[in-house]
Amino acid sequence: MTASPPARVIVEQIKSPIGRPAPQRATLIGLGLNRIGRRSSLEDTAAVRGMIAKVAHLVRIVEAGGMRDEARTRP
Numbered sequence: 001m002t003a004s005p006p007a008r009v010i011v012e013q014i015k016s017p018i019g020r021p022a023p024q025r026a027t028l029i030g031l032g033l034n035r036i037g038r039r040s041s042l043e044d045t046a047a048v049r050g051m052i053a054k055v056a057h058l059v060r061i062v063e064a065g066g067m068r069d070e071a072r073t074r075p
Helices: 022-030 046-054 067-072
Strands: 008-013 039-043 059-064
Touching: 008 046, 022 046
Parallel strands: none
Antiparallel strands: 008 039, 008 059
């Protein structure tokens, strides 16, 4: 059997962590984000979803799982 590749989620930082609590700053770094406009591609796991929820006001989800395939088929 061949294992399918893990689902991915792409997050983009849209707001600055300046003035935010240290745990929120650390969460952004854990997600691979350190500057506004940066994007990070991560495995779509419960842990990553929890981290995204913790800093939802600072990031946005650009692509998730199957949405990537749909974007490629657009004319």
